[in-house]
Amino acid sequence: MATVYVNNEPVTIGDSERLNCIQAAARLNEEIPHYCWHPQLSVVASCRMCLVEVGDKKPDGTIAMQPKLVPGCQTPVKDGTVIITNSPKVKDAQKATLEYLLLNHPLDCPVCDQAGECGLQDYSYGYGRGYSRLQEPKNIKPDKDYIGDQITLFTDRCIMCTRCVRFTREISGTAEMQVTSRGTHEEIDIFPGIPCNNKLAGNVVDICPVGALCSKDFLYQQRVWFLQNTKSVCPGCSTGCSITVDQNKDVVHRLKPRVNPQAQGHFMCDEGRFGWKYIHSDKRLQMPELRQKGTLASRDWDVILPAVRKALDDRVSSQPHAVAAIISPWATVEEAYLLCSYLKKMSEHVSLAIGPTRTVGEDDHYPKDVRGNADGNPKFTIRAEKAPNRAGVERVLQHFQGDVVPYADVLSAIQSGAIDTVYLVGGDPEATWNDSDLAAFKSLKLLIVQDLLASPLTQAAQIVLAGTSFAEKDGTFVNHSGLAQAVRRSIHGPDDARPDGRILWDLAERRGLFNANNLRKEIGQTIPSLAALSCGDLGEFGVSTAAQPEPVAAT
Amino acid sequence: MAQFEPTLLARIHKPDSPALASYRADGGYEALKKALGMAPVDVINEVKNSGLRGRGGAGFPCGLKWTFLPKDHPGPIYLAVNADESEPATFNNRILMEKDPHQLLEGIAIACHAIKSNSAYIYVRYEYGRSYRAMQAAIDECYANGILGKSVLGSDFSLDIRLHRGAAAYICGEETGLIESLEGKRAWPRIKPPFPAIEGLFRKPTIVNNVETLCCVKQILQRGGDWFKSMGVPPDPNNPRDAGSYGPKLYCISGHVNNPCCVELPMGITARQLIEEHGGGVWKGRQAKAVVPGGISMGFMSASELDTPLDFNGPGKVGCLGLGTAAVTVIDDQTSMVDVLFNCARFFAHESCGQCTPCREGTAWMHKILNRVRAGHGELRDLDLLVEVASSMGIIPGTTICGLSDGAAWPIKNAIKKFRSEFEDYIKSGRKSVDPIPAGAH
Numbered sequence: 001m002a003t004v005y006v007n008n009e010p011v012t013i014g015d016s017e018r019l020n021c022i023q024a025a026a027r028l029n030e031e032i033p034h035y036c037w038h039p040q041l042s043v044v045a046s047c048r049m050c051l052v053e054v055g056d057k058k059p060d061g062t063i064a065m066q067p068k069l070v071p072g073c074q075t076p077v078k079d080g081t082v083i084i085t086n087s088p089k090v091k092d093a094q095k096a097t098l099e100y101l102l103l104n105h106p107l108d109c110p111v112c113d114q115a116g117e118c119g120l121q122d123y124s125y126g127y128g129r130g131y132s133r134l135q136e137p138k139n140i141k142p143d144k145d146y147i148g149d150q151i152t153l154f155t156d157r158c159i160m161c162t163r164c165v166r167f168t169r170e171i172s173g174t175a176e177m178q179v180t181s182r183g184t185h186e187e188i189d190i191f192p193g194i195p196c197n198n199k200l201a202g203n204v205v206d207i208c209p210v211g212a213l214c215s216k217d218f219l220y221q222q223r224v225w226f227l228q229n230t231k232s233v234c235p236g237c238s239t240g241c242s243i244t245v246d247q248n249k250d251v252v253h254r255l256k257p258r259v260n261p262q263a264q265g266h267f268m269c270d271e272g273r274f275g276w277k278y279i280h281s282d283k284r285l286q287m288p289e290l291r292q293k294g295t296l297a298s299r300d301w302d303v304i305l306p307a308v309r310k311a312l313d314d315r316v317s318s319q320p321h322a323v324a325a326i327i328s329p330w331a332t333v334e335e336a337y338l339l340c341s342y343l344k345k346m347s348e349h350v351s352l353a354i355g356p357t358r359t360v361g362e363d364d365h366y367p368k369d370v371r372g373n374a375d376g377n378p379k380f381t382i383r384a385e386k387a388p389n390r391a392g393v394e395r396v397l398q399h400f401q402g403d404v405v406p407y408a409d410v411l412s413a414i415q416s417g418a419i420d421t422v423y424l425v426g427g428d429p430e431a432t433w434n435d436s437d438l439a440a441f442k443s444l445k446l447l448i449v450q451d452l453l454a455s456p457l458t459q460a461a462q463i464v465l466a467g468t469s470f471a472e473k474d475g476t477f478v479n480h481s482g483l484a485q486a487v488r489r490s491i492h493g494p495d496d497a498r499p500d501g502r503i504l505w506d507l508a509e510r511r512g513l514f515n516a517n518n519l520r521k522e523i524g525q526t527i528p529s530l531a532a533l534s535c536g537d538l539g540e541f542g543v544s545t546a547a548q549p550e551p552v553a554a555t
Numbered sequence: 556m557a558q559f560e561p562t563l564l565a566r567i568h569k570p571d572s573p574a575l576a577s578y579r580a581d582g583g584y585e586a587l588k589k590a591l592g593m594a595p596v597d598v599i600n601e602v603k604n605s606g607l608r609g610r611g612g613a614g615f616p617c618g619l620k621w622t623f624l625p626k627d628h629p630g631p632i633y634l635a636v637n638a639d640e641s642e643p644a645t646f647n648n649r650i651l652m653e654k655d656p657h658q659l660l661e662g663i664a665i666a667c668h669a670i671k672s673n674s675a676y677i678y679v680r681y682e683y684g685r686s687y688r689a690m691q692a693a694i695d696e697c698y699a700n701g702i703l704g705k706s707v708l709g710s711d712f713s714l715d716i717r718l719h720r721g722a723a724a725y726i727c728g729e730e731t732g733l734i735e736s737l738e739g740k741r742a743w744p745r746i747k748p749p750f751p752a753i754e755g756l757f758r759k760p761t762i763v764n765n766v767e768t769l770c771c772v773k774q775i776l777q778r779g780g781d782w783f784k785s786m787g788v789p790p791d792p793n794n795p796r797d798a799g800s801y802g803p804k805l806y807c808i809s810g811h812v813n814n815p816c817c818v819e820l821p822m823g824i825t826a827r828q829l830i831e832e833h834g835g836g837v838w839k840g841r842q843a844k845a846v847v848p849g850g851i852s853m854g855f856m857s858a859s860e861l862d863t864p865l866d867f868n869g870p871g872k873v874g875c876l877g878l879g880t881a882a883v884t885v886i887d888d889q890t891s892m893v894d895v896l897f898n899c900a901r902f903f904a905h906e907s908c909g910q911c912t913p914c915r916e917g918t919a920w921m922h923k924i925l926n927r928v929r930a931g932h933g934e935l936r937d938l939d940l941l942v943e944v945a946s947s948m949g950i951i952p953g954t955t956i957c958g959l960s961d962g963a964a965w966p967i968k969n970a971i972k973k974f975r976s977e978f979e980d981y982i983k984s985g986r987k988s989v990d991p992i993p994a995g996a997h
Contacts, residue, residue, distance in 0.1 A: 045746045046910045048954050068953030074746050093954060096947040100916035133940055136923035160909065179741065182724070183907040184919035 002079035005057060006030050007086055013077065021052055021072030021083050032085050033094065033123045035101075035209045036161040037073035040266050040379070041170055045074040047101075047161050049123065051093040053084040069093050094127040101159045102132055104139040104184065105210075112157065114211030116224040120159065141187055147177075148196035150216050150270065151205060155187050158212035164188060164204035171267065171379050173367025174198040188212070199382060200366060202273045203266075206256060217274055218254045222246075230490035231258060231540060233477045235330065235388040235470040236272030239264050239381060240479030242541070243272070245471050245490040252279050252471055252491060260541050262483050269382045276471065278429040279491075283453045285466035287496040296464060301498065305506055308463055311446055312346070315421040320347035323421040324410050327397070328355030329387035330427025331500065332475025332487060333530065334519045336396040338504035339425060344400050351419070352397045353410035358386045358428060383480060387428070388470075392478030392530075395545075399527040414440045425500065426451030427467070433457050450500060452493075466497035473499035474516035476533060478545060484533055485542030486516070561819040562774050563767070563803055567654035573689050575696040578657040584702060586777035590665040591710045598669035602772055605780030606787075606801035611637055611728075611765030612850065612879045613958075614867040616798050617772070621670050623752035624760045633761040634667050634675040635737060635751075636769060638690075639721050639728040641680055642850035643902060645882035647805035647817050648766040652679070652686035655770075656693035660716065662769030664707060665776050667714050670762055675716045678733050681723035690718050725906035729957045730763035731755075732908065743910040744957035767805055774803075787822035788866040800866035804881055808834040811841065811887035823869070827861040829883055841887040845974070849879025851899045852962025854969030855886075874972065876965040892974045893981050894988050896966060897925040903963030913948035914960035920944055921967055933982040938971050 002013045004024045011027045013019055022032045023039075036047035050072035055065030057080040065082070069089065077083070084090060101120065109115040124130075141155035160179070165188065168177045176196040180189045190196055196204065205215045227246040234241040234255065242260035246253050255276055257268035278284075287298040290307060299307075316323050325343050327336045343350040364382040365374035397404045413419040415436075422444055433441075433456055441447055442460045449458050450465040458464045467473075472493035478484045489499070505514035517536040524534025532543045571577045578584070590598050603618030624632060636659070640648040651659055663675050679687045694716055697703040705713045724742055726732040731745035734756045755761025764772075775783050787801035800822040806829055809815040814835030826846045830836060837843050845855040848863070848870040856863060860873040867878050886895055904922035909915040921944055924937050945968045948954055949961035971978060 043746065044743075044910070045956065046743075046912070048912045051954060068951070070953055071746075093947070093952070097912055097954070100912050100920070103916045103920055134920065134923075136920075136927055139919075159912070160915065179909070181909075183904060183909045184915055186909040186915065 002077070004077045004079075005082045007084060019077055021054065021075050021077060021081075022050055024077045024081070025072070025083060025085060030085055031126075032072045033127055034073055035119055035159060036163060038163055038166075038207055038266075041163060041166040041207075043073050044162060044166070045071040047159065048097050049094065049101075051097070052090055053087055055082040055084075056080050057082050091127070094123075095129045098124055098128040099132060102128075103134050104156065105159070106138065106156050108157070112154070112211040113214045113219055113224075114157075114208075118211060119209030139184060144189065145216075146195060147190055147213070148201050150202055150274065151196055152214050152216050152219065153188060154212050154214065157210050158188055159210055160186055160188070161209060162188075163207045163209070164213055167200075167204050167207055168196060168198070171203070171367055172198045172200040173369060173375070175370075176201075177204070199269050199271065199364065200267060200380060202270045203257070203268070206267075215254070222248055222253045227253060228490075230471075230488050231486075232470065232488050232490060233388065233479075233485045233542075234268055234272040235477070235487075236269070236275050236386065237383040238385040238388060238390060238480040239383050240388055240477055240483060240485055241268040241272055242485065243268060245276075247471070247491045250491040252276055258540075260485075262541050262544065263479065263485065264380065267380055269380070271382065276469075278453060279469045279471050281453060284494055285452060285454055285458065285464060285497060286494045288466050289458075289464040291462045296459070296461075298496075301496070301506075304463065304465065305503075308448060308465070308507060309509075311448070311463070312343075312421075312423070315446055316343075316346045316350060319420070320349035321351075322419050323347070323349075324351045324353055324405070324413070324419045324423075326353045326355045326407065326410060326422055326424040327393050328425055328427045328431075329357050329390035329393050330355075331393060331425045332389060332473070332516075333392040333396060333478060333484070333523060333533070334475045334514075334516055335425060335500045335504055336393045337519070337523050337527070338501065338508055338510075339423065340396055340400040342504065342508040343423070351405050351410065351413075352401045353405035353407060354390070354393055354397060355424070355426070356407045356428070356431070357390050358430065359384045360386055385480070386430075388479070389477040391480065391482060392476060392484065395478070395527060395529045396523075399529065411437060411440060414444065417443075420445040422446070423448045424450065424457070425467075426455075426457070427500070429453060429469070431455065431457075450503060452497070465503050466494065467500040467503065468493035468497055472497075473501060475501060476516070476520060476538065478530075482544055482546040483542050484530070484538060484545050486538040559803075559819075559821060561803070562778070563651065563658070563770050563805060564655075564817075564819045566658070567650060572654050573656050573693060575657060575693065575700060578655070582777070583657055584661055584708065586773050587661050587664050587668075587702075588708055590668050590776050591708060591712060595669045595671055598665065598776070601780050602669065602775055605775045605783035606799050607768065607771050607775060607783060608798060608800065608867060609765055610767035610771065610804070610880070612642065612877070614800075614878060617764065617768055620752065620764075621666075621762060623750065624670055624762065625753060628760055630671070631674055631759050632670055632672040633756045633759055634663060634670060634672045635730075635733060635756055635761055635763045636663060636675060636677040636766060637728060637730065637733055637763055638683070638686065638766050639678050639680040639733060640683070640766070640880075641725040641728045641906075642852065642880045642882060644807060644809045644847065644884040645850055645880040646807050646809075647880070647882075649683055649686055650805075650817050651766055651770055652683070653689045656689045657697075658770050658773055659690070659766055660693055660697055660702075662771070662773035663716060664702070664714055665772050666762070666764060666769055668707075668712055672762070673713050673715065675714065676737055676756070677716065677718050678721055678727065678737060679718060680721045680727070687718065687720050694718060724908070725902075726908040726957070726959060729959060732957065733763060734761060741908075743908055744959075746956055771802060788864065788868070791868055794868065797868050800868065800878075806833075806865065807880070807882040808885070809882065810847070810885035811838045811843075811890070812836065812885050813838050823864040823866045825862045825864050826856060826883055829865070830861070830885055834883075834885065837885060837887050839887070841889060843885050844888040844890065845886045845892065845895070845970075847882070847884035847886070848875050849877065849881045849883070850962075851884070851902065851966055852959075853877055853879040854965040855973060857973045858888075874969060876961065891981065891988060892970055892977050893925070893929060896970045897922075897929055897988075899966045900925050900963070903959070907959060907963065911955040911960065913954045914963065917944050917948040917960070918963045921963075928978075928982060929988040931985050931987040935979060935982055937982070938975065938978055941967050942971055
């Protein structure tokens with residue numbers, strides 16, 4: 001164990017840990033301001049914001065300080081390292097660096113998207129001089145709206161930390177971005193005619209510590225201080241990136257990745273980042289619907305739920321073998337559990353099937369080399385399996401039924417007439433149903449569809465239950481590696497749509513209200529393969545349902 | 556001292572000095588033959604004992620640098636020759652490359668033998684087209700005559716020398732900037748450690764030496780380390796960090812003198828001697844107001860400091876950054892220091908690579924301030940601001956990666972300290988400088 005002293009406070013660091021001064025100080029909640037350093041990118045030590053004084057504490061207790069300031073990002077700590085982050089010398093250097101960074105910065109915070117979450121604002125307030133002594137005109141550099149389909153560059157706001165350049169070289173491997181010119185005339189740019197449109201491109205906006213790189217999608221939509229952030233999980237693929245959902249007044253404005261070393265790390269892909277627009281789609285189911293005299297008509301929940309219960313009761317009591325539930329891998333663990341336990345309580349013979357798992361291409365690994373091939377050591381993966389919770393739904397089905405009926409099997413059973421009643425829980429915003437499938441579903445005696453978007457399938461149903469998207473419900477997703485993470489409600493859905501968990505809770509006539517934390521405890525105690533859920537609240541990083549859960553280390 | 560015989564420049568006035576035949580007629584490649592007969596470690600010791608210090612500016616002991624290479628490294632080890640001579644008013648490497656390229660090649664071969672390298676790169680600055688062509692011709696001659704290639708002079712030592720022409724950036728003279736540029740990247744100096752001797756060109760151990768240093772290596776092998784040590788200035792006994800300044804040195808004299816030239820002299824000559832005896836005195840019968848001791852980044856010596864010996868220690872004693880490249884630039888008493896300083900700030904603002912914030916923004920800011928002062932809008936507090944900006948940048952305070960910033964800051968600090976009254980008078984008078992700006996600026 002190594003002991004490092006940050007402003008005379010000791011902090012112990014494990015033997016296998018290789019930390020720099022910034023990380024060591026963070027252990028004591030001492031902030032060393034920094035711009036160019038990013039834990040996932042190479043160290044360039046060029047912004048010079050993280051200058052600190054360091055020294056060595058000898059065994060006899062004397063301290064030998066280095067005469068010069070050193071960049072904290074570049075300086076590894078070892079046993080006896082002494083870090084001073086608040087001496088007058090350090091503060092002067094921080095003031096000087098900030099004054100330099102702001103020399104040619106336009107200070108257009110009132111019209112800048114980054115205002116409110118800006119590294120320059122925060123550090124200027126915390127460490128800056130408060131005024132500039134520049135009397136001369138500032139450099140003016142042209143804005144570049146051509147950086148990428150989703151990215152625009154306000155060139156004069158840039159502080160040349162080169163995080164974006166390093167990201168495209170080291171994480172995406174696509175190397176679209178570069179530095180042009182020299183000295184104070186330096187600019188970030190792309191190579192002519194090759195815009196930054198790789199599938200991870202949106203991350204350069206996140207890692208930009210200032211308002212230089214902005215997302216065209218979010219540009220001028222909201223002042224960030226109006227946004228409320230909810231920690232959630234991206235439903236875009238089975239990687240299950242930890243995200244925050246940023247909303248204001250029940251409108252989602254953006255998703256941002258959230259650091260989770262157990263899930264994806266620091267980043268997320270553009271598919272997920274911009275793939276939430278269906279939440280506010282006008283195809284959303286607004287109310288539950290019941291088919292009467294051949295046409296679907298909106299009905300109140302108080303009418304619908306008894307109707308569902310009665311219809312299911314009738315079918316199960318007469319022909320339990322002909323009843324099936326198809327639970328989509330977009331459903332949460334809680335929803336699968338509620339529906340399965342409800343149906344299996346009615347009859348052992350009801351079959352439980354998993355819905356179609358949409359797979360697109362192959363797993364997409366980054367970084368890529370110039371030919372587009374991934375190298376052997378992927379730093380980020382976009383998975384081909386676009387469903388966020390196949391692992392979770394399968395575990396629930398296995399518990400209740402021993403094995404999982406594949407979608408193809410249940411479909412052929414429908415086509416053969418062996419199954420004539422289906423309760424289908426959807427959730428895939430991009431689900432497509434081909435004609436033969438639809439014909440099969442149309443042939444059913446009873447089709448109950450619980451989904452969030454109107455589709456040919458809902459048109460074919462006898463009962464349609466208006467569910468909600470991931471941003472509007474609480475639940476659990478289990479990703480490809482068995483990490484269970486909490487999806488948390490961020491906004492309210494349409495007025496008469498209900499969170500799927502609540503629909504199923506009420507359908508099963510359970511007492512009280514649907515509460516994901518409490519239900520998770522119940523699931524954890526009931527299903528051995530999901531025993532890790534018994535903690536209830538899954539916290540920020542989620543818990544692993546794999547055999548040996550790994551400890552979570554905050555960075 | 557007896558009449559000094561130039562050695563490095565001994566051949567430059569011969570009509571066919573760059574040719575291999577002429578070089579061999581003067582005993583060329585005998586030193587290499589001798590070196591190849593010695594063990595590499597003996598060559599290193601010979602150079603170490605000579606007290607040779609790098610001629611590129613920093614004055615780091617050459618033999619010591621070679622010993623920093625990892626022992627028993629499987630290779631490859633590279634030698635990068637720094638011929639990116641971009642310091643303003645410095646032109647000694649150019650003369651060495653244009654007039655006596657084989658001397659440099661022999662020095663490179665000896666150095667490569669000493670450090671067990673089979674591959675050397677010469678990084679020539681873009682502007683030195685003639686040097687580039689002379690070096691290429693000499694390299695071709697060597698390959699044709701068995702001096703380079705698989706078997707150097709019939710021995711089992713193989714050596715390839717490749718010539719690389721830069722793209723005209725001052726920063727490529729910084730050793731890690733040069734390495735990055737050689738690798739085909741943007742010449743942004745690397746963070747150290749690791750130092751190039753551990754991880755340099757193509758992530759392999761690399762020694763970066765200056766052209767003149769390697770020419771000295773050739774002379775040391777030919778004439779012995781003791782010959783080299785017989786010239787120059789021994790270490791200052793009061794300064795334990797001084798390694799002494801031995802050997803001959805090429806001094807470039809330029810600026811307001813009658814006879815700008817490059818002369819070879821033993822270390823330790825004074826600026827006054829250089830101007831009077833070799834530069835033909837200050838031009839137009841004027842007096843020197845300030846003298847740059849060794850490239851503009853070293854700062855200024857005032858007229859009263861002209862008797863400072865120009866060895867590795869001397870300029871530092873009068874507040875300059877060091878000897879630098881020993882390129883002495885004379886500024887006469889009718890030249891405004893404001894203009895001189897503006898020109899120098901403009902150079903560094905143009906050449907800052909833009910990697911570290913303090914240098915990128917600081918050099919440009921100082922340029923803007925001096926521009927405003929020259930336009931007649933200066934204020935007295937600008938002088939303090941300039942000094943504060945200059946003091947906050949460089950590797951001396953620890954705020955930048957490389958030394959360019961120190962070189963940019965030093966003349967500002969120096970000039971304002973030594974010529975403050977002139978600056979104050981200039982600002983108070985509300986004068987404006989008239990263009991054209993001094994010649995030689997970019």
